Every structure is written in C-alpha cells, then in structure tokens.
Amino acid sequence: MPAINPNISVDCVIFGYDFKDLNVLLVERTLLSEKGDLIFTDHTLLGNHIYEEEDIDEAAMRILKELTGFENIFLEQFHTFAHPKRLENEKDRQWLRSIGFDPDNRVITVGYYSLLNCKEVTLHAGNRRVCWVPVNIVGDLAFDHNLILAKAYEDLKLKVMLGPIAYQFLPRKFTLSQLQKLYEVIFNIRFDKRNFRKKVARMKYLVPLNEKQKGVAHKPAQLYMFSREVFEMTKKGVFEFTI
Amino acid sequence: MPAINPNISVDCVIFGYDFKDLNVLLVERTLLSEKGDLIFTDHTLLGNHIYEEEDIDEAAMRILKELTGFENIFLEQFHTFAHPKRLENEKDRQWLRSIGFDPDNRVITVGYYSLLNCKEVTLHAGNRRVCWVPVNIVGDLAFDHNLILAKAYEDLKLKVMLGPIAYQFLPRKFTLSQLQKLYEVIFNIRFDKRNFRKKVARMKYLVPLNEKQKGVAHKPAQLYMFSREVFEMTKKGVFEFTI
Numbered sequence: 001m002p003a004i005n006p007n008i009s010v011d012c013v014i015f016g017y018d019f020k021d022l023n024v025l026l027v028e029r030t031l032l033s034e035k036g037d038l039i040f041t042d043h044t045l046l047g048n049h050i051y052e053e054e055d056i057d058e059a060a061m062r063i064l065k066e067l068t069g070f071e072n073i074f075l076e077q078f079h080t081f082a083h084p085k086r087l088e089n090e091k092d093r094q095w096l097r098s099i100g101f102d103p104d105n106r107v108i109t110v111g112y113y114s115l116l117n118c119k120e121v122t123l124h125a126g127n128r129r130v131c132w133v134p135v136n137i138v139g140d141l142a143f144d145h146n147l148i149l150a151k152a153y154e155d156l157k158l159k160v161m162l163g164p165i166a167y168q169f170l171p172r173k174f175t176l177s178q179l180q181k182l183y184e185v186i187f188n189i190r191f192d193k194r195n196f197r198k199k200v201a202r203m204k205y206l207v208p209l210n211e212k213q214k215g216v217a218h219k220p221a222q223l224y225m226f227s228r229e230v231f232e233m234t235k236k237g238v239f240e241f242t243i
Numbered sequence: 244m245p246a247i248n249p250n251i252s253v254d255c256v257i258f259g260y261d262f263k264d265l266n267v268l269l270v271e272r273t274l275l276s277e278k279g280d281l282i283f284t285d286h287t288l289l290g291n292h293i294y295e296e297e298d299i300d301e302a303a304m305r306i307l308k309e310l311t312g313f314e315n316i317f318l319e320q321f322h323t324f325a326h327p328k329r330l331e332n333e334k335d336r337q338w339l340r341s342i343g344f345d346p347d348n349r350v351i352t353v354g355y356y357s358l359l360n361c362k363e364v365t366l367h368a369g370n371r372r373v374c375w376v377p378v379n380i381v382g383d384l385a386f387d388h389n390l391i392l393a394k395a396y397e398d399l400k401l402k403v404m405l406g407p408i409a410y411q412f413l414p415r416k417f418t419l420s421q422l423q424k425l426y427e428v429i430f431n432i433r434f435d436k437r438n439f440r441k442k443v444a445r446m447k448y449l450v451p452l453n454e455k456q457k458g459v460a461h462k463p464a465q466l467y468m469f470s471r472e473v474f475e476m477t478k479k480g481v482f483e484f485t486i
Contacts (some may be wrong), residue, residue, distance in 0.1 A: 008250075008325065052349070054327065055325060055327060056323065056325040056351070077322060077323065079320060080299065080323040080353050082251065082293075082299040083298045084296050084297065084298060106248065106295070108251055108299070108351070158405060161405070162401060162404070162405065
C-alpha cells in the first residue's frame with residue numbers, strides 16, 4: 001500500500017442523471033460503539049486521502065475508476081476547501097478517530113465533479129453502501145460536504161452554459177425531449193417546447209440520426225447525437241456572450 | 244507571529260491592466276552565496292504559506308491587502324496545484340533551503356487571481372522587488388508558476404465571458420475605446436469598432452455619463468460607467484448561451 005498523505009484529500013461530487021432527477025452519489029457512513037451498537041449513520045460524498053506520490057487529478061481519477069471501472073471519465077476540479085474548522089463537528093471527530101485519523105490534523109480537500117448517466121454505469125462500491133440521491137433532497141451530509149455539493153452544482157451550471165458538457169449525462173443517442181428535460185432539470189426551469197426546438201435546429205453539432213427510439217409505448221421519436229467534431233468546427237467566437 | 248502551515252500555500256496571480264497590456268505582478272527572487280555572490284535571480288508569482296488558523300481565502304486576502312492596502316478586492320480561487328514533483332527543480336530546492344524550508348516537504352498551492360488597474364493602485368511591496376510584466380512576455384518563472392499563470396489566464400477569459408468582471412481592470416469612468424481595447428487585449432483579437440458599439444448599445448448596464456474625458460489631445464470622448472445594479476436587474480436568462 002502506498003503511503004497516505006494525511007493533509008490532503010479529494011472529494012468527488014458524482015452527479016448522475018436518470019432521465020428524471022439530477023442525483024449525487026452518496027456513501028453511507030456508520031459509527032458503531034465498541035459493543036457494536038449503532039451510534040449514528042449518515043452520508044458523505046465519495047472521497048479519500050491522496051497518496052504521497054500521487055497528484056490530486058490522479059487521485060480523483062483513481063477513485064472514479066475504482067467506482068465505475070472506466071478510465072477517462074469527465075472530471076472537473078472546481079474548488080478547494082480548507083477552512084481550519086471544517087473537521088470540528090463532534091460526529092465527524094468521533095468518526096475520524098474510529099478509523100484512525102487524528103481529527104486535530106488539518107485536512108484540506110480538493111473538490112472534483114463528474115457527470116454520469118445512472119442507467120449506463122455499474123457501480124463497484126466494494127464494501128461501501130452507496131446510493132443516488134436527488135440533489136435537491138439530500139439532507140445534512142458529513143463534514144462540509146453540503147457546502148462542497150452546493151459549490152459543485154453552481155460550477156456545473158456555469159460550465160454547462162459555457163460548453164457542451166451536459167451530454168455526459170445522456171446516452172450516446174438521445175431524443176430532443178430527453179435533452180430538453182435534462183436542461184430543465186439542471187437549471188430548474190421550464191422551456192417552451194417550440195422555442196427549444198428552434199434553438200436546437202441552429203446547433204449543427206446536434207446531429208439527427210437515421211434512427212428512431214425503440215420499445216416505447218408512444219410514437220417513437222427521432223434520435224440525435226452530439227458531435228464534438230462538428231462542435232469544434234462550428235463554434236462561435238467568444239463574443240457571443242457578454243461585454 | 245502565527246504558526247505557518249508547511250504544506251499549504253496560496254499563489255496570487257495579480258493581473259494588472261495599464262490601458263495597453265495585460266500584465267502580471269512578479270516578485271524578484273534572488274539567491275546569494277554565503278559570501279554574498281549572486282547565484283541566480285528570477286521571478287515568482289506573489290504567494291506565501293498560509294497560517295495554521297487561517298482559511299485559504301483569508302490568506303489570499305491578507306496577501307492582497309498587504310500589497311495594495313485595500314480590503315474587498317476582487318479575488319477568484321481558480322485551481323489547486325499539487326503535483327508531487329512541483330518543487331523538484333534544483334534552483335527551487337536551493338532557494339527553499341536558503342529560506343529554511345525543506346524542499347522534500349510536499350506543498351500544495353491554491354491559485355487565486357485578482358484584477359487591478361495598474362495606474363490606480365499603489366503597491367506596498369515591503370522589501371520585495373516587484374514589477375508588472377505583460378503576460379505574453381514573462382519568461383521562465385520559478386516552481387510551476389508558468390503553469391499557474393497559464394491556468395489563471397484561461398480561467399480569467401472564461402469568467403470574463405460569463406459575467407461583467409473585466410470592469411475591475413478599468414477606472415470607474417471609462418470610454419468605449421478603452422473598453423474595446425481592454426477586451427481586445429484580454430482575448431488577443433480585434434473588433435470592428437462599429438460592431439462593438441452596436442453591441443454595447445444593447446447593454447443597458449453600460450451607462451453614459453454627463454461627462455467627457457478631460458486633458459486629452461484629441462476630441463474628448465464620452466465617459467461611461469458599469470452599473471452592477473442595472474446589470475442585476477436586466478441580465479438575461481441562462482439560455483442565452485449554449486445547448
């Protein structure tokens with residue numbers, strides 16, 4: 001086992017879309033007494049300390065690879081959290097002691113997020129209990145993980161505005177209704193269907209396929225894909241945005 | 244003196260605009276031999292270790308306040324750098340030893356940037372020698388500071404596209420030519436003056452003042468200000484951008 005760096009951790013906010021909600025992957029944390037009685041149970045983000053010889057990007061990729069089996073998953077470093085009192089809650093201190101960490105040791109954590117489609121990924125959580133929870137109903141998380149999640153979500157919205165990263169949430173082939181619903185869920189707004197389709201028609205990198213949905217009860221809809229190649233070739237100058 | 248945290252530093256990329264170039268503030272670093280002969284001299288960004296009881300935002304603000312005398316300066320945390328070999332260059336190791344730091348001690352640094360108008364700020368550099376250098380001609384910097392600067396500049400361009408932060412580079416009252424030049428310098432592109440003015444005319448938060456330039460040789464131009472209040476009231480929905 002490589003040596004662990006006691007001062008630096010990474011926390012991965014793994015956003016997962018299931019065609020209905022924007023979810024975040026949470027890990028159950030349980031503290032038992034010496035007799036084995038339950039003291040408390042709650043949830044954390046997926047995170048860990050980094051190894052001494054490891055870069056933080058590598059550490060985040062390692063954690064994601066362990067979970068999903070995939071390498072090269074989209075991963076964005078968004079913020080670092082280092083408040084000197086971030087491990088001060090008594091529950092967190094108890095739990096840290098139980099796993100052999102000194103709660104008085106200062107730990108700063110680097111936040112990353114990743115975007116997955118819940119239906120397309122098989123999770124390998126080992127002996128941890130993990131669950132997808134819609135981001136708007138996660139309760140009190142351990143440590144400063146509510147703050148980390150909030151900041152990740154804020155940054156996600158910015159980055160989705162700036163570039164075509166939301167496609168990470170969808171399967172390779174998707175319908176325009178699925179795309180509209182995804183944006184509605186991320187931004188918590190409603191679009192008028194006709195306006196949305198008009199906007200989409202202008203995006204040359206949204207390519208209609210010679211293929212329709214299969215196995216649906218309603219009239220099967222046209223399938224589309226996102227072409228990164230077309231996007232790169234047709235993207236507009238920076239001045240589409242603001243002055 | 245509060246205790247210093249040996250593992251965590253902040254580096255501030257201080258961008259300064261002088262109506263001509265986008266500059267970065269560099270600090271001269273000099274290593275002398277025991278006899279007092281010059282071994283080398285080069286430049287670093289402005290940075291320092293944080294104190295044990297201090298948050299990273301606080302540390303960055305402290306460093307900026309020491310430099311400018313101002314509190315509440317615009318400051319953006321943009322990325323954390325933690326490569327295990329980031330202090331491996333022999334010059335950096337020599338220099339760290341000379342100031343009493345162990346170069347084998349792993350240090351991760353959190354990058355912040357700030358935007359100033361060079362003409363409007365008085366620098367209090369203490370016994371350090373500092374200088375403004377145009378970002379496109381900085382040479383080899385110490386440590387991984389070229390990487391930190393490159394990443395800061397990249398993030399700056401994104402954030403300037405997303406919101407009205409570039410005004411931090413200008414005095415409160417400015418001309419449209421000054422504004423155009425600023426954007427041209429940041430993005431290293433040229434705008435057609437008429438198109439730029441047409442775009443500006445649509446920005447209600449760019450408010451023409453009852454005032455013209457003074458003390459210029461040419462015909463004095465109309466002065467404008469940026470109104471954050473108007474910006475907040477008139478900003479468009481997120482869907483102006485991309486799908």
